[in-house]
Amino acid sequence: MRIGEAAAAAGMTAKTLRFYEDSGLLPEANRSSNGYRHYNHESVTRLEFIRRGRAAGLTLAQIREILALRDAGEAPCTHVQELLEVQLAALDQQIAELTALRSSVAALRATATAQPPASCDPARICSYL
Amino acid sequence: MRIGEAAAAAGMTAKTLRFYEDSGLLPEANRSSNGYRHYNHESVTRLEFIRRGRAAGLTLAQIREILALRDAGEAPCTHVQELLEVQLAALDQQIAELTALRSSVAALRATATAQPPASCDPARICSYL
DNA sequence: CTCGACCTTCCCCTATACTGGAAGGTCAAG
DNA sequence: CTTGACCTTCCAGTATAGGGGAAGGTCGAG
CATH class of the missing domain: 1.20.5 (Single alpha-helices involved in coiled-coils or other helix-helix interfaces)
Incomplete structure (x- = not known):
């Protein structure tokens, strides 16, 4: 799915997804041949994780730390x-x-x-x- | 007392006091002939009030509103x-x-x-x- | 073939609450 | 008389969490 759809699925805006990618909360998105980012269900799961963390009062830095640990396989x-x-x-x-x-x-x-x-x-x- | 002393008494920096004055949380300070701001015990009480409000998670805008009530002469x-x-x-x-x-x-x-x-x-x- | 809805990057802007530093004035001590 | 610790104003930057909008590319529908 494209960025707008993924963003809507996670209750965010496309702008926020690009911001999260720039901020290191999301890996660099895969691109279609036309340069559009595309996302899958796992991406949305990750976004929902971020959203729940924010709702729980965690900062993006804290969430990034957790995600980094996970991405390191720990x-x-x-x-x-x-x-x-x-x-x-x-x-x-x-x-x-x-x-x-x-x-x-x-x-x-x-x-x-x-x-x-x-x-x-x-x-x-x-x-x- | 001068700004540094008042700031120290309230657990802040002189910079913060000037910022609070600019932001309308403190009235314009009285100045000595040399242009130095000076403060009294009441000023420190006000600063401590601000500090407590900040510690409680109030924004400066909220604190300013409460202080405006204290100052509401008219x-x-x-x-x-x-x-x-x-x-x-x-x-x-x-x-x-x-x-x-x-x-x-x-x-x-x-x-x-x-x-x-x-x-x-x-x-x-x-x-x- | 055009239109509108998408998407891209880019840069700047918002608000909050300060903090840093430059350039210069003031003052008491040695 | 100089040194150092204060003080002054002003300009600029920091961190957080995005938002606004320009300029341009892409794509399906009519």
Whole structure:
């Protein structure tokens, strides 16, 4: 299949496929005599792998690393597990920080709501914020 | 205090402070007669707020919006309160999305961990990801 | 034979959040 | 008086993940 079809099958654009090829996530595509890239089912599987990795929050660099291991004939499973552990820890950290920030903003709102309307003088900086 | 000292106090670089000023996250700094910016404790508090927001995954645009509420001298307080509500909702949304992503990654890890090593066939893309 | 939908390469642009470095001014210490 | 550590502005580059659009080649349908 040609690039547009493969891209659609993987839920991406042709532009993205060329970008992935340039970025080393895809091998250089086979070309027909007219120079068109063509892809097979395996290519689409690889693209879906990339898409799922992105959806899981992996960077293209991380995905490239996994694919490189696979292409070298080495089972990436241990490496994938390590990457997932790292990703989980990062997410936990991020969620904790965001939750703390939410508390801060909620406190601001609580203070703002508790202010008597009379203190809301447009000429003043709303100091409770 | 001068820019380097304020930056160090907030765990940033002087470059970043100038960038934040240009980006509208900091008001134009007061200058000494020699043109040096100078800052006070309040400035550092603001910088720390920004840093916490960044650590929590907020964009500078989001932080700028929250800070604009702090600075909203002319805004009617009801409007300020509305904006705080919007910010809170945005934070809740962001926390929900991160939490969903975390579940997704945790599920991937669980599947990966449960895979018998024998199924990690180099000829296959790790199908559990 | 032309039309439209594809495809190609090429280069530049987007947004985010800085970072580096050049060229020059300021200031306290030795 | 010079040195070095600051500070100033301005211009340019980095990394990420693509997107826009030009200029041109290819192909099946009408």
